[in-house]
Amino acid sequence: MLGFSLRALGRAAEAEPLQQRALAIAETALGPDHPDTASALDSLATTLWALGRAAEAEPLQRRALAITETALGPDHPDTATVLDNLAATLRTLGRTADAEPLHRQAAEIRNRHQH
Template identity: 55%
Template sequence: MAELYRSQGKYAEAEPLYQSSLAIAEKALGKDHPDVAVSLNNLAGLNDTQGKYAEAEPLYQRSLAIVEKALGKDHPTTKKIRNNLQKLDTTL
């Protein structure tokens, strides 16, 4: 549902859903699980889309640290999140 709201530009509706997804994943899987990293990346992307770069950056960084440790530097998910962070860095 959060992705649908995001795609419709309904960011205020999407944000609590992304935050809830992150909280559930952290509680169920632990803070260092790759699925938590995906939730972090999604929330970071929402902030990035809204120009909230200062909020997005630490979320991308934490997400990247998790997937690099869990999946390795060459995993497709790691590459995607690293690319998101690099795009943000060029914006700043």
């Protein structure tokens, strides 16, 4: 949580090592396929994106997406969040055509959960 707070305060460089540690702890304590591990991956990826390191963020977000879809299902709100974050990363990398369907899929998931 401290890593997230630091990133929100514009202190992403300070957040990164904390999030790296949180990811290592989650992987050790919960395993590589746990939803909390996916959350740690996505959080670290978002920080890397904020630091201008989108190319490093993408594989972490893809791994987080795979874990989330498997553990929680393709229609879960957390899956939508990871889809949106991955889409933002792809857009930053100039891959708008790849990002658009992910944003659309995330919106569809959220719409289903609002009703």
